[in-house]
Amino acid sequence: MTGTNVRQVVASNTDSQLIYPFPSLQEESRAKDTLQQENRGKELYEGEQFLEAVTSWQNVFQAYQLQGDKLNQARVLSNLSLAYQKLGQWSQATTALNQSLEFLEGLGKTPSHQSKEQLKVLAQVLNTRGNLELATGQPEAALATWQKATATYTRVENQTGVIRSLINQSQAFRALGLNRRALSTLTQVSQILEKQPDSSIKAVALRNLGTNLRLVGKLEQAKQVLQQSLAIAQKLQSPLDISAAFIDLGNIARANRDMEAALGFYQKVVDISPSLILKLRANLNQLNTLIDIKQWDLARELSRKIEPQLVNLPASRGVIYMRLNFARSLTRISEAKIQDAPTIATIAQLVATTVEKAKSIGDKQAEIFALGRLGSLYETTQQWSIAQNLTQKALMLAQSYNTPDIAYLWQWQLGRLLKKQGDVSGAIAAYTQAVKTLQVLRNELVAVEPDVQFSFRERVEPVYRELVSLLLQPGKTEPNQESLHQARQVIESLQLAELDNFFQEACLDAKPNLIDRFDANAAVIYPIILPDRLEVILSLPQQPLLHYATPIEQNQLETLADKLRQTIVIRSRDDYMALSQQLYDWLLRQSETDLSKSEVKTLVFVLDGVLRNLPMAALHDGKQFLIEKYSVALTPSLQLLPPKHLQQENLKVLSAGLTEARQGFSPLEYVETELKEIKSEVPSVVLLNKQFTSKNLQKEIQSASFPIVHIATHGNFSSKASETFILTWDSRIQINEFDSLLKNNQQNRQQAIELLVLSACETATGDKRAALGLAGIAVRAGARSTLATLWSINDEATANFMGKFYQNLTNTQQTKAEALRQSQLAILKNPYYEHPIYWAPYVLIGNWL
Numbered sequence: 001m002t003g004t005n006v007r008q009v010v011a012s013n014t015d016s017q018l019i020y021p022f023p024s025l026q027e028e029s030r031a032k033d034t035l036q037q038e039n040r041g042k043e044l045y046e047g048e049q050f051l052e053a054v055t056s057w058q059n060v061f062q063a064y065q066l067q068g069d070k071l072n073q074a075r076v077l078s079n080l081s082l083a084y085q086k087l088g089q090w091s092q093a094t095t096a097l098n099q100s101l102e103f104l105e106g107l108g109k110t111p112s113h114q115s116k117e118q119l120k121v122l123a124q125v126l127n128t129r130g131n132l133e134l135a136t137g138q139p140e141a142a143l144a145t146w147q148k149a150t151a152t153y154t155r156v157e158n159q160t161g162v163i164r165s166l167i168n169q170s171q172a173f174r175a176l177g178l179n180r181r182a183l184s185t186l187t188q189v190s191q192i193l194e195k196q197p198d199s200s201i202k203a204v205a206l207r208n209l210g211t212n213l214r215l216v217g218k219l220e221q222a223k224q225v226l227q228q229s230l231a232i233a234q235k236l237q238s239p240l241d242i243s244a245a246f247i248d249l250g251n252i253a254r255a256n257r258d259m260e261a262a263l264g265f266y267q268k269v270v271d272i273s274p275s276l277i278l279k280l281r282a283n284l285n286q287l288n289t290l291i292d293i294k295q296w297d298l299a300r301e302l303s304r305k306i307e308p309q310l311v312n313l314p315a316s317r318g319v320i321y322m323r324l325n326f327a328r329s330l331t332r333i334s335e336a337k338i339q340d341a342p343t344i345a346t347i348a349q350l351v352a353t354t355v356e357k358a359k360s361i362g363d364k365q366a367e368i369f370a371l372g373r374l375g376s377l378y379e380t381t382q383q384w385s386i387a388q389n390l391t392q393k394a395l396m397l398a399q400s401y402n403t404p405d406i407a408y409l410w411q412w413q414l415g416r417l418l419k420k421q422g423d424v425s426g427a428i429a430a431y432t433q434a435v436k437t438l439q440v441l442r443n444e445l446v447a448v449e450p451d452v453q454f455s456f457r458e459r460v461e462p463v464y465r466e467l468v469s470l471l472l473q474p475g476k477t478e479p480n481q482e483s484l485h486q487a488r489q490v491i492e493s494l495q496l497a498e499l500d501n502f503f504q505e506a507c508l509d510a511k512p513n514l515i516d517r518f519d520a521n522a523a524v525i526y527p528i529i530l531p532d533r534l535e536v537i538l539s540l541p542q543q544p545l546l547h548y549a550t551p552i553e554q555n556q557l558e559t560l561a562d563k564l565r566q567t568i569v570i571r572s573r574d575d576y577m578a579l580s581q582q583l584y585d586w587l588l589r590q591s592e593t594d595l596s597k598s599e600v601k602t603l604v605f606v607l608d609g610v611l612r613n614l615p616m617a618a619l620h621d622g623k624q625f626l627i628e629k630y631s632v633a634l635t636p637s638l639q640l641l642p643p644k645h646l647q648q649e650n651l652k653v654l655s656a657g658l659t660e661a662r663q664g665f666s667p668l669e670y671v672e673t674e675l676k677e678i679k680s681e682v683p684s685v686v687l688l689n690k691q692f693t694s695k696n697l698q699k700e701i702q703s704a705s706f707p708i709v710h711i712a713t714h715g716n717f718s719s720k721a722s723e724t725f726i727l728t729w730d731s732r733i734q735i736n737e738f739d740s741l742l743k744n745n746q747q748n749r750q751q752a753i754e755l756l757v758l759s760a761c762e763t764a765t766g767d768k769r770a771a772l773g774l775a776g777i778a779v780r781a782g783a784r785s786t787l788a789t790l791w792s793i794n795d796e797a798t799a800n801f802m803g804k805f806y807q808n809l810t811n812t813q814q815t816k817a818e819a820l821r822q823s824q825l826a827i828l829k830n831p832y833y834e835h836p837i838y839w840a841p842y843v844l845i846g847n848w849l
Contacts, residue, residue: 033063034060034063037056037059037060037063038057038076040056041053041060041079045079045082045083045086050083050086051087053083054080054084057076057079057080058080060076061077061080064076070103070104070106070107071104071107071117071118071121073100073103074100074121074125075100077096077099077100077103078097078124080096081093081094081097081100081128081129081132082131084096085131085132085135085316086314086316087314090132090136090362093132094132097125097128097132100128104118104121104122104125120158120161122152123149123152123153123156123158123161124161126145126146126148126149126152127146127161127164127165129145130143130145130146130149130165130168130172131168133145134168134171134172134175134317135316135317135361135363136317136362137317137358137363137364137365137366137367139175139176139365140172140176142172142175143169143176146165146168146169146172147169149165150162150165153165159192160201162192163189163192163193163201164201166185166186166188166189167186167201167208170182170183170185170186170189170212171208173185174212174215179215179216180216182212183209183213183216186208186209187209189205189209190205190206190209193206198235198236199232199236200236200238202232203229203230203238203241203245204229204241206225206228206229207229207241207244207245209225210225210248210252211226211248211251214248214251217720218722219252219256219720219722220722221722223249226245226248226249226252227249229241229245230242230246233245239274240275242272243268243275244278246265246266246269246282247265247266247269247281247282247285249265250264250265250282251285253265254285254292259289259293262285262289263286263290266282266289267282267286269281269282270282270286276309276313277313277318280309280322281322283302283305283306284322284325287299287302287303287306287326287329288329290302291332291333291336294336296336296338299329299333300333300338300340300341303326303330303333303342306326307326310322310326311323311350311353315358315360317363317365317366319357320354320357320358320363320370323350323357324354324369327347327350327351328373330346330350331344331377335380344377344380344381348377348378351370351373351374351377352374354370355367355370355371355374364401364403365401365406367397368397368401368403368406368410369406371390371393371394372390372394372395372409372410372413374390375387375388375389375390375393375394375410376391376413379391379413379416379417379420382420387413387417388418388421391410394410395410398410404440405441407437408434408437408438408463409459411430411433411434411437412430412434412462412466415427415428415430415431415434415466415467415470416466418430419470424470424473427470428470431467431470432467432486434463435463435464435467435490435493438460438464438497439493439497456497456501460497460501461497461498464490464494465494465528465530467487467490468487468490468491468530469530471483471484472487472528472547472549474533478547481544484537484545484547485545487528487537488526488539488545491528491537491606491608492606492638495606496637498772499636499772499775499776499779502719502721502772502773503735503776503780519602519849520541521599521601521602522600522601522603522604522848523538523539523540523541523595523598523602523604524538524539524604524605524606524638525537525538525539525587525588525591525603525604525605526538526539527587527605527611528608529554529557529608529609529610530554531553531554532551532553533549533551533552534549534550534552534557534586535547535548535549536550536587536588536590536591538591540595540598540600541598543598546591546594548590550586550590558609558768560579560583561583561610561611561614562768564580564583564614565614567579568615568618568835568836568840569791569837571835571837573835576618576836577620580618580620580836581619581621581622583614584619584621584622588621588626601630601818602630602633602815602818603616603626603631603632603633604633604638604848605632605633605634605635606634606635606637606638609768609769610768610769612634612771612774612775613763613768614790615836615840615842617632617821617836617840617842617843618840625828625836627821627824627825627828627840628825631815631817631818631820631821631848632821632843632844633816633817633820633844633845633846633848634844634845635845635846636775636778636845645815645849646707646755646785646809646815646816646849647707650707651682651707651708651809651810652683652684652685652704652705652706652707653679653685653706653709653806654684654687654697654704654708654710655675655678655679655686655687655709655710655712656686656687656691656692656696656697656709656710656712656728657671657672657674657687657689657692657713657760658671658688658689658692658712658713658727658728659671659672659688659689660689662727663727668714668760670796671712671713671760672688673796674712674798674799674802674803675710677800677802677803678803678806681803681806681807681809681810682809682810685700685704685706687700689729691729692713692729693728693730693731694728694730694733694737694741697728697741701741701742701753706753707753707754707755708753708754708755708756708757709742709753709755709756709757709783710757711726711756712759713728713761714726714760714761714792715727715758715760715761715762716761716762716773717761717762717763717770717772717773717774717777718763718767718770718772719767719769719770719772719773720773721735721736721773721776722734723764723773724773724776724777726738726758726777735773735776735777735780736780738780738781739780739781742756742783753784754783754785755783755785755786755787755816756781757786757787757788757802758777759788759789759802760792760793760798761788761789761792762789762790762792762841763790771790774843774845775845778846783846784847785816785845785846785847785848786845786846787805787842787843787844788845789842789843790841790843791841792841793837793841797827797839800826800833801824801827801838804823804826805819805823808820808823815849816844816847816848816849817844817849820842820844823842824839824840824842
C-alpha cells in the first residue's frame, strides 16, 4: 500500500511548461495514453483494486501536472480521494480533497463566474467530500456538502449529477435517523427517473428507495421497487447492482419471516458478487438469519469464514458497523451455549479493537456505539463496575455529540446496571431519561446503520415496561402517588410510541387530559403486562390513584387470553365462562369495592398487549357480565382525547356498505337491512355496492356535514399497517389513506366527524397485536369516537344491534358508551343471541361521552 502524499507528488513536479496553440502528434499520443491510464484506474477502482487504482491515478495526476492542467488535476485528485477512502487512508483522502479545492480556487474565478467545466469538477469534488464526511461520522456536514453539490449540478444542468447527489443526501438523512426525509428525497428522484431510459443510476436510485421503504415498514412497496431495480441491473448486466439488489430483497424476505428465501438471496450475492464488501454484508445477514432459525452449526461454521475477512478490512464507518454486527451475532451464538462457541472475552476483544478503529478515523458516532456495546458485553459477564464505567463514557460522548438515537440505548443500559447493583433511585432516573429521549426522537428510532438495527419490540418497548416495573416493584410498602402517576404516564407514552411505530411516523398530537375534569362518572383502568406479574392502576374521579398486582407469568396470561378469544369466537356454549371469570379476577376483582363505592357508571380501559384483542364487556364476575354493571369504552391513551359530548340534535349519517361478494370476500347479505334500520332511526345518505367507492365516499364527506360515518363492509385490523384496510366496491382503503379520505372534511367545514362506525370488520386471527390496527384506524380517521367489531358477525344480529344502537344514540340523556351498553344488553336478553359472540365484539374507542 503506497503512502505517497499528494502534496509530495505536486512538490516534485513544479517545472513550468510551454503551452502550444496546436497539439503535436506526440502530445496527442500522450493525451491518449493519459486517458487510457485514467480509464484503467476507474476499472481498477470498480474492481475493488484500490491500491492499484491509486497508483494509476497518481500517474495520471503527474501527466496533467506536466501539462499545467489544473482543472483535470483537481478532478483526478477527487478520484484519488475516493480510492484513499476505500483504503481507510483518511489523512491522504483529506489532503487530496483539500489540494483539489485549492486548484479550483487557483483558477482565479469567483464561483459565480466559473466556467461550466469548472462547475462540473467542483460538483464532483463536493460529492467526494460528502462521502468522506459521512464515512468519518459527520453526517450533518455531509448533508450540507451534498446540498451544495446538488445546487452546483443544477447550475450546469447536469441531471445525472443532481440525481446522484440527491441519492447521497438521502444517505445522510438516514445516518441522521431522518428516514422520512430520506424517503421524500428518494421519491423525488424516482419521479425524475420514471420516464428516463434504464441506467445504472436508475437501478441505484430505486434500490435506495426500496431500502428506505423497508425501513419505514412499507414492505410490499419496498419489494416491488427493489424488483424493478434488480430487473434494470440484470438488463444492464451489472453484477454489483444485481448483488446489492439481492441483499435488499433478502432483507425484505427476512422482515417477512421468509427465512429460506432470505438465505437464498444472500447466497446468490456470495456466489456472484465481485465486491468483497457486498459478499461480507451478505454473509453477515446470512449469519444473523441462521441464528434466528437456530441453525447453530451452520452459523458457527459461517462465522469462522467471516472473521478473517472482516478483521483485515481497513477502517471506515461501514466496516466498523459490520464488525459490531458480527460481534452481536457472536454474542448470540455464545449465549446459546453451543459447543465451541466464542467466549465473551474474545468478543470483547473484537469490540475493543473496533473502538480503537473508530477513534482512528475520528468517527465519534461509531465510537459511542462501540463503547456502549463493549459495556453491554461486560454487563453479560456481570462485571458491573467496568460495564457502568464504559456505559457512562459512551453516554457522556453521546450527549456531547448530540446523538440521542444512540444515547437512549446507553441510558437504558445504565439503568439496568444500576438496578443490578441495588441503586433503584439511580436506575429510575436513568430509565426516566431514556424514555424522555425516546419521546424526543418519536418515530425516528433507527440505528445509525441498518445492519445493526433492532426491532421496536426489542429496543424500545422494554425501556418503558422496565421503568414501570421499577416504579411499581413489589416491596414492603405500596408505591407512592408520584410513582403511580409516573407509571401511568409512562404506559400511556408507550401506547403512543406503539402507534407511532405502527404508522412509522410521529403522527399523533398528544395532549394530557385529566379524566375527572370532564367525566365524574368514569373510572380509567390501566392493566400493565410485565414478565412476572400483571399490574393494574385504577384512576377514580377526584381520588388518589389505586394499584393492584397479581403474580402471574406473562406467557400464562397470554395463553389464557388467546384461549378465551378462541372459545368465544367458535360459539362454545360454556367453555369460555371459566376463562372469562379467571381474567375478571386478575383484572378487576381487587377493585370491586372501590368501584362500587365511587358509583362510577363507565369503565374506560387503556388496554395492553394481547388484552386489546379481547372484549372487556364479556368479562364475568361469577354472577353477571361486566356490561350488565357498567358501560365499557377503550382508548389508546387519555392523552388523545378532547372532551366533548355528542350533540344529538340534527344528527345525520353517511352510511356505506357492500352486500355482494367482492375481491374474494364473501357477500354480506344483511348489510342492506342494517343500513335501512339506521335510516329509519337517523336521517341518512346511503352508498350501497357500486355506489360505495373511495371517491364517492370522499365526495359526500366533503359536500355536507355528517357527524356520523357508518361503514358496513369487510375490513381487517392487523399489527401491520400494510395489512390494515377497509373493503370498497372497487378497491381497498388502506389505513394510511384513511386520514386523507376522512380528515379532508375538517379542512372544508368546522364540524369534525363525531363517530365512525365500522361493522363487519375484524382483527386478524393469530395476530396478538392485531388490535393495533383497530386503534390505528380510530386515530387515523380523526373521528372523536370509533365503534368497531373485534370479529365479524354476518347475520341479522348485527342489523338488529345497529338499529337499537342508533335508537339509543338519539336519546339525549345517554353517552355513546351507554348507548352501546343498552344495545348490547338488548341482544344479550334475546335467548337466540345471548352468547357473547353476538354482542361482545362491539367496542367503542376514543371519546365515550
